[in-house]
Amino acid sequence: xxxxxxxxxxxxxxxxxxxxxxxxxxxxxxxxxxxxxxxxxxxxxxxxxxxxxxxxxxxxxxxxxxxxxxxxxxxxxxxxxxxxxxxxxxxxxxxxxxxxxxxxxxxxxxxxxxxxxxxxxxxxxxxxxxxxxxxxxxxxxxxxxxxxxxxxxxxxxxxxxxxxxxxxxxxxxxxxxxxxxxxxxxxxxxxxxxxxxxxxxxxxxxxxxxxxxxxxxxxxxxxxxxxxxxxxxxxxxxxxxxxxxxxxxxxxxxxx
Amino acid sequence: xxxxxxxxxxxxxxxxxxxxxxxxxxxxxxxxxxxxxxxxxxxxxxxxxxxxxxxxxxxxxxxxxxxxxxxxxxxxxxxxxxxxxxxxxxxxxxxxxxxxxxxxxxxxxxxxxxxxxxxxxxxxxxxxxxxxxxxxxxxxxxxxxxxxxxxxxxxxxxxxxxxxxxxxxxxxxxxxxxxxxxxxxxxxxxxxxxxxxxxxxxxxxxxxxxxxxxxxxxxxxxxxxxxxxxxxxxxxxxxxxxxxxxxxxxxxxxxxxxxxxxxxxxxxxxxxxxxxxxxxxxxxxxxxxxxxxxxxxxxxxxxxxxxxxxxxxxxxxxxxxxxxxxxxxxxxxxxxxxxxxxxxxxxxxxxxxxxxxxxxxxxxxxxxxxxxxxxxxxxxxxxxxxxxxxxxxxxxxxxxxxxxxxxxxxxxxxxxxxxxxxxxxxxxxxxxxxxxxxxxxxxxxxxxxxxxxxxxxxxxxxxxxxxxxxxxxxxxxxxxx
Numbered sequence: 001x002x003x004x005x006x007x008x009x010x011x012x013x014x015x016x017x018x019x020x021x022x023x024x025x026x027x028x029x030x031x032x033x034x035x036x037x038x039x040x041x042x043x044x045x046x047x048x049x050x051x052x053x054x055x056x057x058x059x060x061x062x063x064x065x066x067x068x069x070x071x072x073x074x075x076x077x078x079x080x081x082x083x084x085x086x087x088x089x090x091x092x093x094x095x096x097x098x099x100x101x102x103x104x105x106x107x108x109x110x111x112x113x114x115x116x117x118x119x120x121x122x123x124x125x126x127x128x129x130x131x132x133x134x135x136x137x138x139x140x141x142x143x144x145x146x147x148x149x150x151x152x153x154x155x156x157x158x159x160x161x162x163x164x165x166x167x168x169x170x171x172x173x174x175x176x177x178x179x180x181x182x183x184x185x186x187x188x189x190x191x192x193x194x195x196x197x198x199x200x201x202x203x204x205x206x207x208x209x210x211x212x213x214x215x216x217x218x219x220x221x222x223x224x225x226x227x228x229x230x231x232x233x234x235x236x237x238x239x240x241x242x243x244x245x246x247x248x249x250x251x252x253x254x255x256x
Numbered sequence: 257x258x259x260x261x262x263x264x265x266x267x268x269x270x271x272x273x274x275x276x277x278x279x280x281x282x283x284x285x286x287x288x289x290x291x292x293x294x295x296x297x298x299x300x301x302x303x304x305x306x307x308x309x310x311x312x313x314x315x316x317x318x319x320x321x322x323x324x325x326x327x328x329x330x331x332x333x334x335x336x337x338x339x340x341x342x343x344x345x346x347x348x349x350x351x352x353x354x355x356x357x358x359x360x361x362x363x364x365x366x367x368x369x370x371x372x373x374x375x376x377x378x379x380x381x382x383x384x385x386x387x388x389x390x391x392x393x394x395x396x397x398x399x400x401x402x403x404x405x406x407x408x409x410x411x412x413x414x415x416x417x418x419x420x421x422x423x424x425x426x427x428x429x430x431x432x433x434x435x436x437x438x439x440x441x442x443x444x445x446x447x448x449x450x451x452x453x454x455x456x457x458x459x460x461x462x463x464x465x466x467x468x469x470x471x472x473x474x475x476x477x478x479x480x481x482x483x484x485x486x487x488x489x490x491x492x493x494x495x496x497x498x499x500x501x502x503x504x505x506x507x508x509x510x511x512x513x514x515x516x517x518x519x520x521x522x523x524x525x526x527x528x529x530x531x532x533x534x535x536x537x538x539x540x541x542x543x544x545x546x547x548x549x550x551x552x553x554x555x556x557x558x559x560x561x562x563x564x565x566x567x568x569x570x571x572x573x574x575x576x577x578x579x580x581x582x583x584x585x586x587x588x589x590x591x592x593x594x595x596x597x598x599x600x601x602x603x604x605x606x607x608x609x610x611x612x613x614x615x616x617x618x619x620x621x622x623x624x625x626x627x628x629x630x631x632x633x634x635x636x637x638x639x640x641x642x643x644x645x646x647x648x649x650x651x652x653x654x655x656x657x658x659x660x661x662x663x664x665x666x667x668x669x670x671x672x673x674x675x676x677x678x679x680x681x682x683x684x685x686x687x688x689x690x691x692x693x694x695x696x697x698x699x700x701x702x703x704x705x706x707x708x709x710x711x712x713x714x715x716x717x718x719x720x721x722x723x724x725x726x727x728x729x730x731x732x733x734x735x736x737x
Contacts, residue, residue: 215371222370222376
């Protein structure tokens with residue numbers, strides 16, 4: 001018998017079921033969107049970083065993957081902090097910065113950072129096929145469940161296509177700087193359009209491939225890999241309950 | 257459906273929208289159960305369209321006007337519907353990348369049987385059988401995005417085999433395979449056809465590896481059958497007029513500093529790929545690179561082009577050397593809205609010169625067409641034209657002959673000869689050892705850390721001595737249909 005694959009990696013949340021991973025993602029997003037104050041949102045970001053480390057993705061590696069997100073988070077923080085002018089002034093010259101502005105900026109920055117980092121971790125540790133299967137078990141028609149798999153199938157495709165097209169531009173001496181609106185239009189035309197055309201062509205091919213293997217022929221299909229609730233999933237469930245309780249507490253008693 | 261899985265095509269005509277000429281003008285054919293039929297012919301002759309009609313994709317998914325009749329097991333394929341037909345007729349497409357829709361090899365092969373709603377145990381058995389059949393046991397836990405072109409082709413084939421089709425349609429299945437892979441694939445198909453009585457319809461340019469299948473040969477041109485041969489008749493490929501008529505030019509002996517000098521070049525992608533590659537390419541010479549899929553051929557081109565950095569070793573060439581690189585997939589190198597502006601992107605050109613280039617590349621009349629709407633063969637010729645527009649001193653070509661008919665191959669060879677005659681250098685990666693043996697001055701065999709470099713006869717001799725005859729040309733040359 002040929003040994004069947006189980007998981008790509010076998011550490012931390014990789015070992016949790018797709019359903020459990022989806023639950024903690026929803027719980028974390030619920031906390032950052034539903035809680036008051038900054039502390040709980042910041043704690044959630046720390047928690048996500050710890051979960052990543054638990055899953056074999058060290059803080060340095062995890063933050064490196066998010067470097068563009070971190071830059072954007074900083075921009076968000078500054079913009080929000082400067083736009084809220086109520087509260088006690090922390091700085092008057094050359095710009096006015098207030099304590100409420102800083103808190104509002106920090107809340108927005110951690111909300112954004114936590115949602116993005118949690119989503120990234122979820123994608124890294126969850127087998128998309130298992131996720132689709134879980135969603136289908138939860139009642140989503142399998143045709144829609146497979147859209148998710150296809151979407152994830154296209155992530156590495158887009159990365160590879162952009163890389164190859166940039167190399168092709170280099171070989172033809174095409175510069176795609178983005179300093180002026182004209183540069184941006186040129187970069188879009190020379191990068192985005194070829195990637196889009198390539199993706200559309202690929203979608204056609206994959207549609208033919210799926211239909212050519214009877215996708216959609218029957219209203220139900222078999223999933224050859226069984227799903228199961230694992231020991232780790234219970235711990236994830238407890239974590240989710242704690243996160244929900246902390247959100248409720250923060251709203252009822254204005255904690256954190 | 258009846259148990260007689262005969263395909264009957266009668267007066268078939270297929271016309272794509274916005275095309276002046278029909279893709280298939282008039283085709284009548286019968287394919288009996290267990291029979292193997294090979295369709296050959298120049299690019300655009302309607303070969304792939306036949307596969308799309310038989311699999312039901314035309315007109316169900318691909319819009320086209322069809323007339324005539326196509327029956328499978330006694331029923332019209334158009335009445336049966338593509339989804340139902342798919343359980344009995346499997347299509348392996350030309351581009352394996354376009355066929356893979358999941359992220360894991362096992363899941364990919366199980367995808368079809370899962371859609372059929374089969375019990376888990378039967379799915380497991382079918383997947384295991386298909387994996388063994390294509391020799392992909394080592395790929396079973398791999399992420400599909402990390403597979404090489406040849407590996408993807410094996411997985412794509414296994415995913416169709418797991419459906420246990422009665423008719424298997426293969427559209428240029430060896431386009432991305434090395435000679436060993438092509439030989440193994442046809443051996444596998446031969447066994448399957450013999451064991452299970454599967455009918456085979458194969459579209460191919462490389463005809464020689466197919467001879468073991470003893471197929472009936474149908475040659476198409478401009479949507480019509482122009483030649484029919486039984487397997488006994490077409491063993492002499494030359495008699496069919498399908499063989500290339502390229503005549504190599506006399507080669508002057510070059511002296512002086514080499515155009516390119518590689519010394520102890522070493523590279524790795526996580527694990528070692530190339531080790532201590534040392535070669536010289538004098539001006540006015542062609543270097544051919546051959547070897548198995550994933551062995552490092554394209555990586556070597558990328559290193560020479562400066563798209564990768566070697567781990568150690570040196571790449572010596574003049575700073576002024578202009579390098580042109582024609583990628584394997586032409587759509588990556590096309591940026592403009594029209595063929596005309598695509599050619600002019602690399603610099604101004606007189607109208608006469610532009611028309612001359614279009615004519616040479618058989619693109620005349622298409623100068624206002626969107627480049628990405630061209631056929632694959634036309635796109636390839638366009639990328640070669642644009643690469644030539646920069647007057648490269650060193651031209652790198654990655655699998656330029658894939659999917660090209662004889663006429664296009666000869667056009668590519670003519671352009672290569674021009675560069676050589678002008679004192680430029682060329683490096684060509686190709687699985688077509690027959691062609692390379694004709695045109696290359698030097699040959700490099702690359703298989704991961706092993707390389708063999710020298711003049712073609714020396715390299716082929718060493719390959720034969722090491723039992724790798726499959727990478728060597730045979731005495732009677734290859735056919736390009």
